[in-house]
Amino acid sequence: MDPQQARIVIVGAGQAGARAAEALRAAGHRGPVSLIGEEEHPPYERPQLSKAILIDRVSNPVLVLQHQQWSDLDVALHTSSRVVAADLQRRVVGLANGEELAFDRLLLTTGTRVRRLPELDNGPLPVRYLRCMNDALALRQELQPGRRIALIGGGVVGLEVASAAIGRGCQVTIIEKAKGLLSQIGSGSLGQYLHRLHASKGAKIVCDAVAKRSTSRGLELDDGSFVPADLALAGVGVEPVTELAQQLGLDSQHGIRVASSGATHADGIFAAGDVAEQWSRSHDRWMRIENWANAQNQAIATAKSMTNLATAYDAPSWFWSDQYDANIQVVGNPAGGEEIVRGDVGAGRFVTISVRDGEVVGGITVNSARDMAVLRRLVASCKPVRKSELENPALELKRLLAA
Ligand SMILES: Cc1cc2nc3c(=O)[nH]c(=O)nc-3n(C[C@H](O)[C@H](O)[C@H](O)COP(=O)(O)OP(=O)(O)OC[C@H]3O[C@@H](n4cnc5c(N)ncnc54)[C@H](O)[C@@H]3O)c2cc1C
Structure with missing residues (x-):
């Protein structure tokens, strides 16, 4: 079959899925392209969730493409549609509503979901997570002046929410398991800088401590101390969404493993974005790269290889964070x-x-x-x-x- 006429299904309508769909058309793909996302929103920019959306009162989310562009590109965008099954032999995906969609080539851009804290989830203190637009819109309502917010996790998301919460007049305590903030980056200088920055804005910072139990008045930490709080937000990392990859028998223990072309080991099945595990030259290991630039650029490169254009994606990971x-x-x-x-x-x-x-x-x-x-x-x-x-x-x- 002419590869330009192949039926392509993309599961996951985030940054990677949206940019891949657009890039398929830019690469001259003429066959049907379906982009399926479980969220009710068309693909939007996720970095705004811990920045502009939390800070501003007006909600005008920045979309990856405008509504009209999807029809101009002749991409069938399905929102509020969850793919629950994938069958390699029959080459179909099944939606939660029972519909099936046939594909010749399949791209998985299912991203990640937040790691949860079951020991706190059912406790008396409300615990929130931040991954999608609906989380951000709900959290914004809760960041009211004077409220005491405990941020569990001093990584990028926790620190950005800290800065937004302080900007909205909340009292913030950051609780971090490691000895310093953003320790996963591995820079003492950055850790020191961030500590000073957040402390100077009024955040309390507790490092080397883990929230163990909640009460209606706050969090008990494993060092014996108590953090008074009205609300906790946990930003303790994410896990790849690999259920479909597992059904397809893909190598997906730590993410869906892909070659530099975005191809998995199964014929015609590709993965891109946060969910993809790729070789990183600068880290010298297989890893998932969880940032906006990778979601966009690796997905574009993968779309090109899906149309049989030879591509190899090997850009170093790059991300930004805005705090205050x-x-x-x-x-x-x-x-x-x-x-x-x-x-x-x-x-x-x-x-x-x-x-x-x-x-x-x-x-x-x-x-x-x-x-x-x-x-x-x-x-x-x-x-x-x-x-x-x-x-x-x-x-x-x-x-x-x-x-
Ligand atoms: C709060 C926040 C702030 C961030 N800030 C920055 C930043 O400042 N700089 C930066 O570089 N990066 C930032 N990032 C990371 C960046 O946004 C992500 O790396 C990027 O969005 C990943 O894109 P993706 O398309 O791979 O995955 P996602 O954006 O996670 O999209 C995957 C989509 O697939 C859907 N999906 C999953 N399974 C199914 C299924 N079975 N059926 C249908 N749909 C499904 C999900 O609902 C989701 O909408 C931030 C992330 C968050 C959460």
């Missing part, structure tokens, strides 16, 4: 090498560069977005660098690219 008026960006694997700090951590404007075997494997910019453009190119290029040059504050980073 600070902008933090991370590329590659900052924990993967020796960290060199340029700028002034105390003044809140600095860059870290991580070097392993003479190559830049990761970096962070804090309020220095222009340097991130250079860092991303340095990580992607694998160019040999000299530590002495990186340590020289007088040397402009971009000179290293030209060298």
Whole structure:
């Protein structure tokens, strides 16, 4: 069959699914394309959920594509439709309403779901999670001035909600299991900076502690202390949504394992975005990359390979976070090498560069977005660098690219 005429079904109408559908048409795919999402909303930008949506009172969610664009692209968008079954032999997916859709090629962009805290879920203190638009709209109603909010987890989502909650006049306590904030990034300098930033805005920060039990007045921690709270928000990581992949017999223990083309080991079945487990050169291991840029760009590359255009996706991971008026960006694997700090951590404007075997494997910019453009190119290029040059504050980073 002409691959350009293949029937393509995409399950998961988030960033990855939406961008893949658009990219299929851009690559000249002429066959039917169906995009199926269980949420009632058309695909929208998820990063706004812990930022603009929580901060602003008006809700005008930013969509990935406008309504009209789906019909212009001739993509059949099914919202409020959950795919509950997938059959490799018959090459069909089954919807919760009993309908079946046949495919020649299938793309799984089912993303992740939040990791829950069962020990707190049924306790007397309300515990919220933040993953989808409806979560964000509901949480916004609850962030009222004077309310005491306990944020469980000092990762990106927890810290962004902390900044939004403080902006809305709440009293915030951040509870983090590790010794410092955003410890998964592996940068002491960033951890110190964030601690100072959040404390200076009025957040209480409790590290090295785990919420053990809730009462109607707050949370008991495992170090014996008590955090008074009216509401808790847990941001303790996510898990890949792999039930369909399991039904299809795909390798999906830690995410759906894909080659650099986005292909799984099953003929005509692909995966992209947060749910895909791919090889990361900067981390030197298989991993899921849970960020917006990967969801978009890996999905676009996968769409191209679904139309038989040879593509290999190998971009270093990159994400940003906005907290108060600070902008933090991370590329590659900052924990993967020796960290060199340029700028002034105390003044809140600095860059870290991580070097392993003479190559830049990761970096962070804090309020220095222009340097991130250079860092991303340095990580992607694998160019040999000299530590002495990186340590020289007088040397402009971009000179290293030209060298
Ligand atoms: C609050 C928040 C803030 C974020 N902020 C940033 C940021 O600042 N910077 C950044 O780089 N990244 C950020 N991210 C991460 C980024 O948004 C994600 O990496 C990206 O949205 C992943 O896209 P995806 O399409 O792979 O998965 P998702 O966006 O999770 O989409 C998957 C979709 O598939 C649907 N689905 C799953 N199973 C089925 C099924 N069986 N049938 C039908 N539909 C199904 C889900 O309901 C979901 O809508 C943030 C994420 C969150 C939650």
